[in-house]
Amino acid sequence: MKAMLLAVCAMVVIAVGANFALRNYAGFSAQERTTVGESVRLDR
Amino acid sequence: MTILQQMLRVFVLILFAGGALAQDGPADGPRAATGGAQTLEDILARQARQPVDDGFRREATGDPDAAAPVTAPLGTRGGASDSDLWRALRYDSADVTTRNNGPAATVLIQDGGMWWLRFREGPLLGYGAWFLIGTLGVLALFFLLRGRIRIDGEKTGRTVTRFKAIERFAHWLLAGSFLLLGLTGLISLFGRKYLIPTFGHEAFSTFAIGAKWVHNNVSWAFMVALVMIFLFWVIHNLPDRTDVKWLLKGGGIFGGGHPPAKKFNAGQKLIFWSVILLGGSISLTGLALLFPFELHLFAPTFQKLNDLGVPGWLQEGRSWPAALTPQEEMQYAQLWHAIVSLVLLAIIFGHIYIGTLGMEGAYDAMGSGEVEEQWAREHHSLWLDEVKAREAGTDRAGTKGAKA
Ligand code: HEM
Numbered sequence: 001m002k003a004m005l006l007a008v009c010a011m012v013v014i015a016v017g018a019n020f021a022l023r024n025y026a027g028f029s030a031q032e033r034t035t036v037g038e039s040v041r042l043d044r
Numbered sequence: 045m046t047i048l049q050q051m052l053r054v055f056v057l058i059l060f061a062g063g064a065l066a067q068d069g070p071a072d073g074p075r076a077a078t079g080g081a082q083t084l085e086d087i088l089a090r091q092a093r094q095p096v097d098d099g100f101r102r103e104a105t106g107d108p109d110a111a112a113p114v115t116a117p118l119g120t121r122g123g124a125s126d127s128d129l130w131r132a133l134r135y136d137s138a139d140v141t142t143r144n145n146g147p148a149a150t151v152l153i154q155d156g157g158m159w160w161l162r163f164r165e166g167p168l169l170g171y172g173a174w175f176l177i178g179t180l181g182v183l184a185l186f187f188l189l190r191g192r193i194r195i196d197g198e199k200t201g202r203t204v205t206r207f208k209a210i211e212r213f214a215h216w217l218l219a220g221s222f223l224l225l226g227l228t229g230l231i232s233l234f235g236r237k238y239l240i241p242t243f244g245h246e247a248f249s250t251f252a253i254g255a256k257w258v259h260n261n262v263s264w265a266f267m268v269a270l271v272m273i274f275l276f277w278v279i280h281n282l283p284d285r286t287d288v289k290w291l292l293k294g295g296g297i298f299g300g301g302h303p304p305a306k307k308f309n310a311g312q313k314l315i316f317w318s319v320i321l322l323g324g325s326i327s328l329t330g331l332a333l334l335f336p337f338e339l340h341l342f343a344p345t346f347q348k349l350n351d352l353g354v355p356g357w358l359q360e361g362r363s364w365p366a367a368l369t370p371q372e373e374m375q376y377a378q379l380w381h382a383i384v385s386l387v388l389l390a391i392i393f394g395h396i397y398i399g400t401l402g403m404e405g406a407y408d409a410m411g412s413g414e415v416e417e418q419w420a421r422e423h424h425s426l427w428l429d430e431v432k433a434r435e436a437g438t439d440r441a442g443t444k445g446a447k448a
Contacts, residue, residue, distance in 0.1 A: 001411060003209050007216035011224075014268060015261035
């Protein structure tokens, strides 16, 4: 029973940790990953 | 100047400009007659499914270096006409820069989308739902026919340790995350068709955003647990001769006695390898979905299978598409992820049944880690012998013996 509870806690910690790490360190957002700048073509 | 004269002048101008453009194409060579465009031979060859050298189009994308000055007629074209630009887009040689710079942003048209959408909302949902419901039905029928598998012999009151705490932790991490992923995955798959009509768009939207958050982030717990379980138990799941005997006796499920088994019997080994292989495959395609367009799993796989001639086994002369647009890669990843998950869910339904309702004494192995000795003797006799031998060895060395 203790192992099961511990596993549920670990699951929550891993999920929240993954979300935090991806957001803050991996640039894990569609906006950051796919846009280059303000204008369409001319500022290169 | 009359209007007629003006029109004539414009007409002559257009004629002249057209002549100048036509001169851009090859003046001689095989396509001279069509001014560089495709010929009847090209069309016939294409209809006969022979290779057509499309270099005459592929390379006809204009020549900015030879452009007329901006002030001259057509100079504003920059040396590439609209047709030149569209050809460059079509053959993916245009230097395109857009605000959206994702890997798939330069693909303007891909024609795998409708097929995928229809398959996803049609057969995948229909057969998927019946497959899961059918599995539950089969388990219910099995329970009615066979009932709970009881411990046959007299219980001893003694227990043996079956799984250490860390093993049980890894199992529950795997089980908890898998069930949560299964639930939230099914919500994503069936939500549009079944949940929106029931709960409405607003309520489902909130729910779906939560489900997606859980699905994306809990996946990491599943992957960690999958690796742990693999490392802990692979040594006990290598196939050997006892498995053949166990399978030939059908595991003794319908009154065939209790064929001997080591730590895991052949049925459990099948569960283990299903979890590892299908779970691994789900993880891989899941990562492809989580990081869009980064992993290319399907085009290289199709290429390898084509080289081995696998599609030809199904239908003569067939081959699978080995050049996929980024969107098509994602579509295949989605389908594979969903189908394999449904299969593993069905297998796990069976596993949960036998671990709880289906067999007396089994749950303790994952609950407390201690199983009744008689249970172990009936279901894992060779393993119990090993444990006993080891305990006798440590007893003689003066350390802890069998638990009373
Ligand atoms: C509530 C759900 C579950 C219950 C009650 C349960 C129960 C059990 C039990 C009692 C065992 C030990 C069997 C033995 O002593 O020989 C076991 C083993 C195992 N479990 Fe689970 N389990 C559950 C969910 C899962 C899930 C979701 C997965 C994987 C995705 C999984 C993977 C495994 C594997 C690979 C083994 C070892 C092979 C086997 O015994 O079949 N389990 N489980």
